Amino acid sequence: MKIPLKYTVRNFRSRRLTTAITITGVALVVFVFVAVMMLSNGITATLIATGSTENVLVARKAANGEISSIIMNETYNIILTLPQVAKDAEGKPIATGDVVVVINLPKIGTEGGFSNVTVRGVSQPAFDLRPMVKIAEGRMFNWGAREIIVGSAVTKRFEGAQIGNVIKFAGDNWTIVGVYEADRTAFDSEIWGDVSQIQDAFRRGVSFSTVTFRLSSPDQFEALEKAFADDNRLQQFEPKIEQAYFEAQSEFMAIFISVLGIFVTVFFSVGAIIGAMITMYTAVANRTTEVGTLRALGFQRRNVLFAFLTESILISLIGAAIGLFLASWLQFFTVSTMNWGSFSELEFSFTLTLKIILYAVGFSILMGVVGGFLPSVAAARLNIVNALRSA
Amino acid sequence: MANTLIEIQNISKSYRRDSMQIPVLRDISLTVPDGEFLGLMGPSGSGKTTLLNLIAGIDKPNKGKIVVGGMDVASLNETALAKWRARHVGFIFQFYNLIPVLTAYENVELPLLLTKLSKDQRKKHVETALQVVGLADRMQHYPKQLSGGQEQRVAIARAIATDPTLLVADEPTGDLDKQSAEEILTLLERLNKEFKKTIVMVTHDPRAAEKAHTVRHLDKGELQ
Ligand SMILES: Nc1ncnc2c1ncn2[C@@H]1O[C@H](COP(=O)(O)OP(=O)(O)OP(=O)(O)O)[C@@H](O)[C@H]1O
Ligand SMILES: [Mg+2]
Numbered sequence: 001m002k003i004p005l006k007y008t009v010r011n012f013r014s015r016r017l018t019t020a021i022t023i024t025g026v027a028l029v030v031f032v033f034v035a036v037m038m039l040s041n042g043i044t045a046t047l048i049a050t051g052s053t054e055n056v057l058v059a060r061k062a063a064n065g066e067i068s069s070i071i072m073n074e075t076y077n078i079i080l081t082l083p084q085v086a087k088d089a090e091g092k093p094i095a096t097g098d099v100v101v102v103i104n105l106p107k108i109g110t111e112g113g114f115s116n117v118t119v120r121g122v123s124q125p126a127f128d129l130r131p132m133v134k135i136a137e138g139r140m141f142n143w144g145a146r147e148i149i150v151g152s153a154v155t156k157r158f159e160g161a162q163i164g165n166v167i168k169f170a171g172d173n174w175t176i177v178g179v180y181e182a183d184r185t186a187f188d189s190e191i192w193g194d195v196s197q198i199q200d201a202f203r204r205g206v207s208f209s210t211v212t213f214r215l216s217s218p219d220q221f222e223a224l225e226k227a228f229a230d231d232n233r234l235q236q237f238e239p240k241i242e243q244a245y246f247e248a249q250s251e252f253m254a255i256f257i258s259v260l261g262i263f264v265t266v267f268f269s270v271g272a273i274i275g276a277m278i279t280m281y282t283a284v285a286n287r288t289t290e291v292g293t294l295r296a297l298g299f300q301r302r303n304v305l306f307a308f309l310t311e312s313i314l315i316s317l318i319g320a321a322i323g324l325f326l327a328s329w330l331q332f333f334t335v336s337t338m339n340w341g342s343f344s345e346l347e348f349s350f351t352l353t354l355k356i357i358l359y360a361v362g363f364s365i366l367m368g369v370v371g372g373f374l375p376s377v378a379a380a381r382l383n384i385v386n387a388l389r390s391a
Numbered sequence: 392m393a394n395t396l397i398e399i400q401n402i403s404k405s406y407r408r409d410s411m412q413i414p415v416l417r418d419i420s421l422t423v424p425d426g427e428f429l430g431l432m433g434p435s436g437s438g439k440t441t442l443l444n445l446i447a448g449i450d451k452p453n454k455g456k457i458v459v460g461g462m463d464v465a466s467l468n469e470t471a472l473a474k475w476r477a478r479h480v481g482f483i484f485q486f487y488n489l490i491p492v493l494t495a496y497e498n499v500e501l502p503l504l505l506t507k508l509s510k511d512q513r514k515k516h517v518e519t520a521l522q523v524v525g526l527a528d529r530m531q532h533y534p535k536q537l538s539g540g541q542e543q544r545v546a547i548a549r550a551i552a553t554d555p556t557l558l559v560a561d562e563p564t565g566d567l568d569k570q571s572a573e574e575i576l577t578l579l580e581r582l583n584k585e586f587k588k589t590i591v592m593v594t595h596d597p598r599a600a601e602k603a604h605t606v607r608h609l610d611k612g613e614l615q
Contacts, residue, residue, distance in 0.1 A: 293484070
C-alpha cells in the first residue's frame, strides 16, 4: 500500500460528523453482537463450570433433563456396585442419588411474578462431589429435618428465600437455615435439602432423578459405558461425564440466544453497512480531484482502492473497539433466564472471551469491506482526466 | 541543436459525448527539444489541456504517435504508464491540487513514495525541492495555512522532487494575483535555465507566454 496511512487517517478525522455517525453505527452493531455472544457464552460457561470432568452423572436415556429422569432404588444400588465408582477411605461409594424437582417462588421486583426454582435433594457425598458448594451464611441443614439451604442467586432473586424464613412446598414447611455459594455455577440457582426428606415430601418413595459419582479413574469411562451397555438392567440409563451433561443442557439456550442475536445483528448491520457506504461514497465524491491528482503522480488504481478500503475498515475497527469496550462492562452484570434444560431460573453473567473479541473484530472488518467496497471501486475506476476536470 | 525530447506525429483526439464524437485535436504534429520552455496558448476549448494530458501520459490519442524521451507513451499499458509518469513527469496544476490533509513536506514526499528511495533519501529530496522554491521554512504547514502563491510553490516542489524529465504546467498562474504569478513564472524560468528542466506550459496569460522560449497557438484543435 503506497498511499500513506496518515492520508487515510487524517481524511476521516477531517470530516468528523459523518465519520462519528458511521463509527457509532458500527459500535452499536458490535455492542449488540458482543452482548448476545457474551450472554450465550455465559450460559454455557456457567453450566460447564457446574459439572466436573471427574464425576459421572447417570440419567434415564429418554429424559432430556434431570427432572424428567427417574432411577429406582434397585437400579441405584446396582450402579453403586460398579467397579468404576470411586470409594472413600471407608470403602463407601462417593456417590449421591439426587432428587431434582421444580417449585414455584415469587420473584423479587416483579409484581405477582413467579418463577421456577430447582430443589435438589442430596446425600452427604454430594458435598465431596461438588466442592464448590460452600455455606456462606447460616449453617448446613440437619439430615433428617425439613430444613433447606438456598443458593446465593436464589436468595437474591426470590421473595422469602432468605435465611430464617420458612417456605412452603410439597405441602410442608421448610426452614431456610443457610445460604451457600457455588462459584457462580448452576448450583447457585438451586435449593438443596436432605434427599430422603425431599423423597418423602414429594412421595417419591425411594427413587432418584439422577445418580452422580466420582469415577474411579479418568480412563475408566469407556469401561463404564460398556458396563451399562452390557447389563440389561442398566440399558435404559446412560452415564455421562458430569461436565458434558451440563454443557449439553446449555446447548438449547445458547443456540437460541445466538441465533436470535445473529438475526438482530445482521438486521442492524445492514444499517451500519449502508451508513458506511454512504460515508465512503461521499468521501470519494469529495475527493475526486485528489484521486485524479494521485493517479497523475503515478499511483495505481489498486493503491487508490486500498486507501479507500483501509479508510472504511479503520472506521469499522474504531467502531468495533468502542462497541467492545462498552460491552466489556457487561461482565459486571448477572442476569437470570429460564434454563430449558431444567425448566427453572438460572443465573449467569455475561462472559467475554477472546473468541468473541476475534469474531467481533472479524465481523467489523467484514462490515468495513462490504460498506467500503463499492465506493472504493468507484474511486479506483475514476478516469484521471475526468477526475482532474471535476475541480 | 538539442536532442528532441517530445515527438508528436499526427495525433488526433476526440471525445464521445452521448453518441456524438467531438473532435478536440486534429492531426497535430509537434517536436519539442530537450531543455525547451514551451508555451501553449489558445482560446478556451481549443484543446490545450487535452494536448498537455497526452504529452504527460494521462490520456491517450485516438490516432498518431507520441514519443517522449524515446518512449512510445501511447503504447504503454495503464500500469506501466503510471510508473513512467512517476519517473518522468512532474505535474503543476492551475489549482495546485495539493492534498489538504498532508503537510507541505508530506505533499512533496508523495511522488517519492513511488520510488525506491529510503526515508532519509526522501527527506533530502523534499528539503532540497522546498529550498529551491523558497519554502524550506513552511514544511510543516498544511495547504490551507499557505497563500495561493505558496501553495503553487509547494506544488512545484512536488513536481520537481523526483527530478523528472519533463514538467507540465496547466495554467500555473491562472488562479494567482499578479505578484504571485510573477514569482511562479520566475521560478519556472529558473527551473528551465538553471536545472535544465523541459517545461510545457499551457497559459492564457500573455505575460506568462513571454517567459517561454517558444509559444505555439492552438485553435479549434489545430496547431498554428
Ligand atoms: N474528458 C472529456 N470528455 C468530453 N469532452 C472533453 C473532455 N475533455 C475535453 N473535452 C472537450 O474538449 C474540448 C477541449 O478541451 P480542453 O480542456 O483541452 O480545452 P482547453 O483549451 O484546455 O480550454 P480551457 O482554456 O478552457 O482550459 C472542449 O470542448 C471540452 O469540452
Ligand atoms: Mg484547459
